[in-house]
Amino acid sequence: MDKNSKIYVAGHRGLVGSALVKKLHEKGYKNIITRTHGELDLLEQQEVRDFFEKEKPDFVFLAAAKVGGILANNRYRADFIYENLQIQNNIIHASYLIGVKKLLFLGSSCIYPKNASQPLSEDLLLTSPLEYTNEPYAIAKIAGIKMCESYNLQYGTNFIAVMPTNLYGPNDNFDLNTSHVLPALLRKIHEAKKTLKKTVEIWGSGEPRREFLYSEDMADACVFIMENVNFQDLIKDKNEIRNTHINIGTGEDLTIRELAELIKKIVGFDGEFVFDTTKPDGTMQKLSNVAKLSDLGWRYKTPLEDGIRKVYEAFNEKR
Numbered sequence: 113m114d115k116n117s118k119i120y121v122a123g124h125r126g127l128v129g130s131a132l133v134k135k136l137h138e139k140g141y142k143n144i145i146t147r148t149h150g151e152l153d154l155l156e157q158q159e160v161r162d163f164f165e166k167e168k169p170d171f172v173f174l175a176a177a178k179v180g181g182i183l184a185n186n187r188y189r190a191d192f193i194y195e196n197l198q199i200q201n202n203i204i205h206a207s208y209l210i211g212v213k214k215l216l217f218l219g220s221s222c223i224y225p226k227n228a229s230q231p232l233s234e235d236l237l238l239t240s241p242l243e244y245t246n247e248p249y250a251i252a253k254i255a256g257i258k259m260c261e262s263y264n265l266q267y268g269t270n271f272i273a274v275m276p277t278n279l280y281g282p283n284d285n286f287d288l289n290t291s292h293v294l295p296a297l298l299r300k301i302h303e304a305k306k307t308l309k310k311t312v313e314i315w316g317s318g319e320p321r322r323e324f325l326y327s328e329d330m331a332d333a334c335v336f337i338m339e340n341v342n343f344q345d346l347i348k349d350k351n352e353i354r355n356t357h358i359n360i361g362t363g364e365d366l367t368i369r370e371l372a373e374l375i376k377k378i379v380g381f382d383g384e385f386v387f388d389t390t391k392p393d394g395t396m397q398k399l400s401n402v403a404k405l406s407d408l409g410w411r412y413k414t415p416l417e418d419g420i421r422k423v424y425e426a427f428n429e430k431r
Contacts, residue, residue: 113141113171113214113339120145120169122154122203123176128218128276130283131331132173139335145169154199164206172215173334174203174256178249179220180290182315182394185246196252204259208269215271216338217260219253219357221323221398222246223275231363231401234275234355243395257357264343265353272343274334277361277400280419281327282426293368294324297375298424305381312383315391318369323361323399326419329412333360336410345408361400362412378420 113119119136123129124146136144145167153159154176178195185192200217207215224232225240237257242250253275260271284295291299297314304312337358346356366374372385414422 115140116143117141117170117213118143118145118168119171119173120167121173121175122147122199123174125283126175126177126179127279127281127283127285127327128330128334129173129175131281131327132175132334135328135331135335154202155195157198157202160202160206161209164210168210169207170213171338172203172207172212173338174200174215174217176203177218179285179292181292181296182245182392184290185249186392189248192246193248193252196249197255200252200256200259204256204263204271207271208263208267213270214338214342215260215269216334217256217271217273218334219256219273219275220249221275221277221359221361221400222250222395223253223257224398226395230397231399232359233401234357234359234404237355237357245392245394261353261356264356270343272337272341272346273357274337275357275359275400276330277323277325277359277398279325279327279330280423281330282423283327284423284427286427293322294371294375294420295423297368297372298379298420298427301372301375301379301381302424302427304383305379310383311386312372312381313386313388314368314372315388316368316393317389318372318385318387319367320393320395321365321367321397321399322371323363323365324371324416324419325361325412326414326422329414330360332413333405333410337408341408358405358408359400359402360405361402362416363400363402363406364416365397365399366416374417375420378417378424
C-alpha cells in the first residue's frame with residue numbers, strides 16, 4: 113500500500129474497524145473509504161457489487177461481521193451463520209471481480225476445535241469438533257478462510273485471513289445481552305459499584321482461561337500484515353496448500369476469575385463475585401500460538417491492565 117492507495121474498511125464502526133481507520137490515519141493513509149449500514153447493506157449482493165464497481169478500492173479490510181458472546185451466539189444461531197456468510201461471500205467475490213490488490217479477512221479464534229491442544233496453532237483447524245455454542249459463527253469464519261485460500265489458488269488473488277483472539281477496546285459493545293465477556297464484566301462491576309451492590313453474578317465457574325488483545329494492537333497487526341505479508345509468504349507445502357491463515361494474539365491468558373479480579377481493582381469495586389455454575393463455561397482454554405506472526409515480525413504492545421484502564425476511561429466518558 114502507498115499513502116494514496118484507495119482503502120476500503122468494511123465494518124468501520126465496529127471495535128476492530130474503528131481501530132483500523134484510526135491506525136491507517138495515524139500512518140498517513142489518506143484515501144480511506146467507509147460506508148454505514150444505511151449507505152451500503154453488505155447482506156445484499158447487488159449493492160456490494162455496485163459499490164465495488166463504482167469505487168474500485170485497491171485494498172480491502174474485511175472487518176464487518178455479526179458478533180457476540182456465548183448468549184448471542186447460542187440464541188441467534190441462524191443469524192450468525194447466514195449474515196456472516198453473506199457479508200464474506202459478497203465482499204470477497206466482489207474484490208476478486210474488480211481486481212483488488214490485497215484483501216485482509218478477519219476471523220476469530222473460535223474456529224479451532226473445542227478440545228484442541230493448547231496453544232492453538234494454525235494447523236489445528238478442522239481436526240476435531242467445534243464448541244457447540246458458537247458452532248454456526250465458527251463455521252462461517254472457517255468458510256471465509258477457505259474462500260480466501262481457494263480464490264488465491266484458482267484466480268491468483270492475494271487474500272489473507274487472520275484469526276484474532278478475544279478483542280477489547282474503547283469502542284466495545286457493552287450491551288449485556290450481546291457483548292463479550294470483558295466488556296460485560298466491566299459494565300456489571302461498574303454498575304454494582306455505582307448502585308452499592310455487594311455481589312456480582314458471573315456466568316460459569318470462572319475457571320475457563322481466555323486471552324485478550326487490545327483493539328488498537330489488533331489494528332496495528334492488520335496494517336503490518338497488509339504492508340509486509342503476501343499469500344505466497346504463507347505457503348509451507350506446495351502440494352497441499354492449507355492453513356495459511358495467521359493467528360493474532362498475545363500468547364498469554366488468564367482465568368475469567370482473574371479477569372474479574374483485575375477489573376474489580378481497576379473499577380474500585382469492593383464486593384464479592386458469585387459464580388453461576390448452571391451457566392455454560394464454553395471452551396475451557398483458547399490460547400493462541402502466535403509463533404507464525406512473531407516470525408513475520410510483529411508482537412503486541414499493550415499490557416492487559418493498561419488496556420482495560422483505557423477502556424474504562426472511554427466507558428465513563430460515554431456515560
